[in-house]
Amino acid sequence: MYQVLPVTDCVADLGVMYDNHLSFSPHINKIVNNASRRANLILECFTTRDPLVLLKAFNTFVRPIVEYATRGV
Numbered sequence: 001m002y003q004v005l006p007v008t009d010c011v012a013d014l015g016v017m018y019d020n021h022l023s024f025s026p027h028i029n030k031i032v033n034n035a036s037r038r039a040n041l042i043l044e045c046f047t048t049r050d051p052l053v054l055l056k057a058f059n060t061f062v063r064p065i066v067e068y069a070t071r072g073v
Helices: 023-045 051-061 064-065
Strands: 010-013 015-019
Touching: 010 064, 015 023, 023 064, 051 064
Parallel strands: none
Antiparallel strands: 010 015
């Protein structure tokens, strides 16, 4: 017998999201929101305002989110 396949607006493949128009807007929105939340958490949780410490925290916790599945320009 035949079974109807469900129609979805957004698909994720290896963690990269795209919609049925092959636009990466859902992926970009998700990445920006996650990175923004983590950057804000760094500012809330770290009591120091030493730029070197904050830069290391950013490079450790935020940058990998932003750089995952990019072309590496």
